[in-house]
Amino acid sequence: MSHIVHLQCVSCEKTYPRDGGVEYTCPDCGPLHGTLEVIYDYDLIRRELTPTKLKQNTNYTHWRYLPLLPIEKPELILPLAVGWTPVYRNSKLAEEWGIKELFVKDDTRNPSASLKDRASSVAVVKALEKQVPVVTAASTGNAASSWALFTALTDMQTIIFVPETAPRAKVAQLLLFGATVIQVKGTYDEAFDLCTQAAEKWGWYNRSTAINPYLGEGKKTAALEICEQLEWKAPDYVFVSVGDGCIFQGMWKGFKELYQLGLIEKLPRMMGVQAEGSAPLVQAWEEGREECRPLQPRTLADSISVGMPRDQIKALRAVRESDGQFIAVSDEAILEAIRILAREVGIMAEPAGAAAMAGLKKSIAEGILPSDARVMVMVTGHGLKDIDGVMQAVTHQPVTVHNDLSDVQEKLEPFLS
Ligand SMILES: [Zn+2]
Numbered sequence: 001m002s003h004i005v006h007l008q009c010v011s012c013e014k015t016y017p018r019d020g021g022v023e024y025t026c027p028d029c030g031p032l033h034g035t036l037e038v039i040y041d042y043d044l045i046r047r048e049l050t051p052t053k054l055k056q057n058t059n060y061t062h063w064r065y066l067p068l069l070p071i072e073k074p075e076l077i078l079p080l081a082v083g084w085t086p087v088y089r090n091s092k093l094a095e096e097w098g099i100k101e102l103f104v105k106d107d108t109r110n111p112s113a114s115l116k117d118r119a120s121s122v123a124v125v126k127a128l129e130k131q132v133p134v135v136t137a138a139s140t141g142n143a144a145s146s147w148a149l150f151t152a153l154t155d156m157q158t159i160i161f162v163p164e165t166a167p168r169a170k171v172a173q174l175l176l177f178g179a180t181v182i183q184v185k186g187t188y189d190e191a192f193d194l195c196t197q198a199a200e201k202w203g204w205y206n207r208s209t210a211i212n213p214y215l216g217e218g219k220k221t222a223a224l225e226i227c228e229q230l231e232w233k234a235p236d237y238v239f240v241s242v243g244d245g246c247i248f249q250g251m252w253k254g255f256k257e258l259y260q261l262g263l264i265e266k267l268p269r270m271m272g273v274q275a276e277g278s279a280p281l282v283q284a285w286e287e288g289r290e291e292c293r294p295l296q297p298r299t300l301a302d303s304i305s306v307g308m309p310r311d312q313i314k315a316l317r318a319v320r321e322s323d324g325q326f327i328a329v330s331d332e333a334i335l336e337a338i339r340i341l342a343r344e345v346g347i348m349a350e351p352a353g354a355a356a357m358a359g360l361k362k363s364i365a366e367g368i369l370p371s372d373a374r375v376m377v378m379v380t381g382h383g384l385k386d387i388d389g390v391m392q393a394v395t396h397q398p399v400t401v402h403n404d405l406s407d408v409q410e411k412l413e414p415f416l417s
Contacts, residue, residue, distance in 0.1 A: 141170030216250030223254030245315025273359030
């Protein structure tokens with residue numbers, strides 16, 4: 001394929017041919033520091049990806065950006081509607097919070113109900129291109145259920161590693177899609193390492209975050225869509241929930257590529273939001289370190305409950321390059337954000353999916369944003385995927401009555417003013 005130049009290590013900048021022996025990370029720098037970036041021929045893409053051509057393109061999925069995606073055999077793309085998720089403008093909250101414009105992108109509306117489908121849809125094509133018999137991934141739940149959905153439509157066997165604490169709905173998705181599910185008695189970080197060892201030992205194709213260079217490529221389409229949906233005027237600030245950092249860095253790459261292609265004139269600031277009990281990137285950024293110190297994560301937001309972010313090098317670089325920030329929010333603030341998204345925007349978000357909104361609210365309270373700010377908040381996962389988490393956000397319970405109107409009247413009394 002002519003539009004990919006090569007893969008490049010983010011640390012030593014050594015390059016690797018796209019169809020060479022190096023598939024995951026730079027052998028010289030190792031899995032954490034040696035994550036690879038896909039480098040394209042931007043002069044070629046500039047001719048293929050223009051606002052006029054996109055306007056004429058009736059493919060309203062993220063495959064409308066195919067020239068900027070690492071696919072060699074487009075005929076292997078699975079026919080699922082990924083991406084082109086709605087962006088809602090919310091004038092009421094913008095006015096209340098004293099910012100110029102607030103947009104919310106609802107990425108719960110993907111096939112498996114999370115943003116991770118953007119990555120899985122790309123990774124499954126890469127696996128099919130390689131004709132591998134077995135694929136694997138470690139995940140807090142969403143990446144796995146997404147991966148299982150896509151691989152279910154192929155002949156490949158799927159073996160998934162999740163922490164024992166993964167929410168039931170996500171495990172239900174995995175089982176329903178036919179994956180072999182290995183529940184690890186330990187954290188996500190431990191499940192990740194075990195999966196990596198198994199993949200190496202048995203030669204499985206690995207979709208685990210960060211080590212697979214193509215995942216961020218899929219995730220960056222959220223940024224491409226945002227710019228097109230806002231008529232090529234990027235927001236000033238983009239708030240994203242952050243666990244491993246792959247969505248965050250992927251989106252930043254997407255914005256940078258559009259800038260390089262001349263499709264946007266200004267880059268946004270990337271605002272990464274972590275849960276207070278799982279904020280290694282916030283700590284590293286505040287202390288000016290180049291990498292994270294591992295910690296034991298503790299948060300109800302399972303999708304961002306990560307003690308050792310696998311995409312930390314790129315994520316820390318994204319926040320510095322974009323002059324953005326990392327922000328930590330409490331679990332209580334996340335629960336409040338779930339309520340705000342439900343009642344003010346009409347989106348049912350899982351805790352991790354709402355963390356970005358909590359980060360915006362905190363930034364406003366701290367006076368970080370100017371009054372002319374145009375802000376985008378990403379909602380990354382659906383609330384039905386973690387119903388126990390969402391139930392912690394509700395502030396009242398159902399009223400149980402007998403089949404009797406007078407009982408209804410009596411029980412409703414306290415609710416009627
Ligand atoms: Zn390297």
